[in-house]
Amino acid sequence: MKINSAEIVISAAKPHQFPAGPFPEVALSGRSNVGKSSFINTVLGRKSLARTSQRPGKTQTLNFYFINERFHFVDVPGYGYAKVSKSEREAWGKVMEVYFQEREQLKGVVQLIDIRHKPTEDDTMMYDWLKYHEHPVIIIATKADKVPRGKWDKHVKIIKEHLNMDPNDKVVVFSSETGAGKDKAWKEMENLLFS
Numbered sequence: 001m002k003i004n005s006a007e008i009v010i011s012a013a014k015p016h017q018f019p020a021g022p023f024p025e026v027a028l029s030g031r032s033n034v035g036k037s038s039f040i041n042t043v044l045g046r047k048s049l050a051r052t053s054q055r056p057g058k059t060q061t062l063n064f065y066f067i068n069e070r071f072h073f074v075d076v077p078g079y080g081y082a083k084v085s086k087s088e089r090e091a092w093g094k095v096m097e098v099y100f101q102e103r104e105q106l107k108g109v110v111q112l113i114d115i116r117h118k119p120t121e122d123d124t125m126m127y128d129w130l131k132y133h134e135h136p137v138i139i140i141a142t143k144a145d146k147v148p149r150g151k152w153d154k155h156v157k158i159i160k161e162h163l164n165m166d167p168n169d170k171v172v173v174f175s176s177e178t179g180a181g182k183d184k185a186w187k188e189m190e191n192l193l194f195s
């Protein structure tokens, strides 16, 4: 995919701020530090459009990026932070629920998982929740440069087994250091966005 334009449209803290309009979108989700910002910047060919992990305590937002005036990427805050208050967590949970349950423009979700480790409980919960809402999911196995190529298949198998993955969902082995998996990631995302 050739990227002609990519810009942040809004950091939405509430559902009424989600952009209206017909454009399809994919959401991107993963544990803090999994490499989500790096993935976004790499596939868009931008150095620092997506910012590294939001600090704990900062307002949680869904960040909408408008790409090629044709579709949106929606950056979902990294899960796995325990440092927000219970009331904040509940309020944010409601925003997420509305988004994943009701957003018609949402065509599928990219969930990022570190290729080196078996999925955590949070990863599994997120995946199960996405499947409960019947979203197609692309698993991006990040930081592939940290595992020898000959072992990629073994790590992918572990991820598939631990998530009990839907056979329709795809796994893409990816590295933002080397660019490995970039074309395949686009192919899978375009499939969701435009078919």
Ligand code: GDP
Pocket (backbone or CB within 6 Å): 030, 031, 032, 033, 034, 035, 036, 037, 038, 039, 051, 052, 053, 078, 142, 143, 144, 145, 146, 174, 175, 176, 177, 178
């Ligand atoms: P986020 O919190 O999920 O947005 O993660 P970031 O994209 O900020 O990445 C977290 C850390 O992992 C940073 O130090 C990145 O440089 C590093 N990182 C991200 N992707 C890769 C990768 O593909 N390979 C390697 N070796 N490091 C990566």
